[in-house]
Amino acid sequence: MHTLCVTSGKGGVGKTTLSINLGIAIARTGRRVLMLDGDLGLANLNVMLGIIPKLTIHDVVRGHKTLSEIVMKTDYGIDLIAGASGIAELANLGETERQNVMRDLEGLGGYDVLIIDTGAGIGDNVVRFVLAADDALIVTTPHPTSLTDAYGIIKTVLAEEAKPLKLLVNCATSANDARRIASRLTGVTDKFMHGSLECIGYVPVDPLIEKSILAQKPHLILNPRSASAQRINEAAMRLIKHDNNLKSSLGRFLRKLIGH
Numbered sequence: 725m726h727t728l729c730v731t732s733g734k735g736g737v738g739k740t741t742l743s744i745n746l747g748i749a750i751a752r753t754g755r756r757v758l759m760l761d762g763d764l765g766l767a768n769l770n771v772m773l774g775i776i777p778k779l780t781i782h783d784v785v786r787g788h789k790t791l792s793e794i795v796m797k798t799d800y801g802i803d804l805i806a807g808a809s810g811i812a813e814l815a816n817l818g819e820t821e822r823q824n825v826m827r828d829l830e831g832l833g834g835y836d837v838l839i840i841d842t843g844a845g846i847g848d849n850v851v852r853f854v855l856a857a858d859d860a861l862i863v864t865t866p867h868p869t870s871l872t873d874a875y876g877i878i879k880t881v882l883a884e885e886a887k888p889l890k891l892l893v894n895c896a897t898s899a900n901d902a903r904r905i906a907s908r909l910t911g912v913t914d915k916f917m918h919g920s921l922e923c924i925g926y927v928p929v930d931p932l933i934e935k936s937i938l939a940q941k942p943h944l945i946l947n948p949r950s951a952s953a954q955r956i957n958e959a960a961m962r963l964i965k966h967d968n969n970l971k972s973s974l975g976r977f978l979r980k981l982i983g984h
């Protein structure tokens with residue numbers, strides 16, 4: 725299973741919108757996609773998909789439910805787990821309960837790709853998700869405040885571990901614009917040995933994206949032929965280019981995440 729963490733530093737830059745639509749684009753290749761809403765307070769994935777979660781990971785951690793009972797199916801080929809920030813609670817459980825939940829999580833097989841939509845900011849939880857995942861995708865816009873916060877998360881992650889990071893520039897005007905933005909950020913990765921930042925593309929501003937949020941239906945479903953949907957598709961294909969070579973598993977991801 726390929727684990728992919730989507731994060732941004734700054735809030736409101738399109739991280740959740742792009743996570744969902746990238747997930748749908750990946751699901752269209754035949755891969756089974758599970759999305760985890762890693763946002764601590766404001767879980768948005770389900771809102772954008774027009775579904776109301778009755779159960780979250782917290783119910784699993786408290787022993788009320790099994791994981792497969794809390795997975796929500798969508799009409800778009802992606803499944804969803806709400807309240808994934810509750811995974812962090814695993815670290816505080818007793819050994820037996822923790823083992824039970826871990827077994828439950830690992831038993832949730834059959835998925836090819838796990839996408840974690842983290843909360844905004846550079847909190848401990850966000851950095852832990854980024855470090856535990858195989859791939860980390862940073863979403864930024866060309867706006868200076870977004871770039872500053874993207875710079876912050878890149879620096880924080882690379883100071884912990886020199887892992888290759890990916891960048892998607894939302895609200896850029898062209899591929900050249902995105903490359904120019906990316907080159908401003910690669911300055912920071914160059915300071916860390918083995919750190920790297922690969923720009924996997926850009927998504928233009930598109931009023932149809934905003935409309936799809938209001939309709940609570942994914943942009944790729946409502947407007948598949950739009951230029952922005954095509955850019956999202958291209959970015960998704962770059963993300964999964966090498967995932968067949970990955971030997972990772974959900975268990976490995978979880979062990980890294982909770983440090984056991």
Ligand SMILES: Nc1ncnc2c1ncn2[C@@H]1O[C@H](COP(=O)(O)OP(=O)(O)OP(=O)(O)O)[C@@H](O)[C@H]1O
Pocket residue numbers: 732734735736737738739740741742766768843844894895927928929930931933934935937952
């Ligand atoms: N390329 C785009 N063109 C037009 N509107 C966009 C684009 N990308 C995102 N938006 C809009 O920006 C708003 C914020 O998007 P979103 O909620 O996905 O951001 P976020 O980074 O996940 O925010 P949060 O920090 O609250 O989780 C949404 O209303 C969305 O419709």
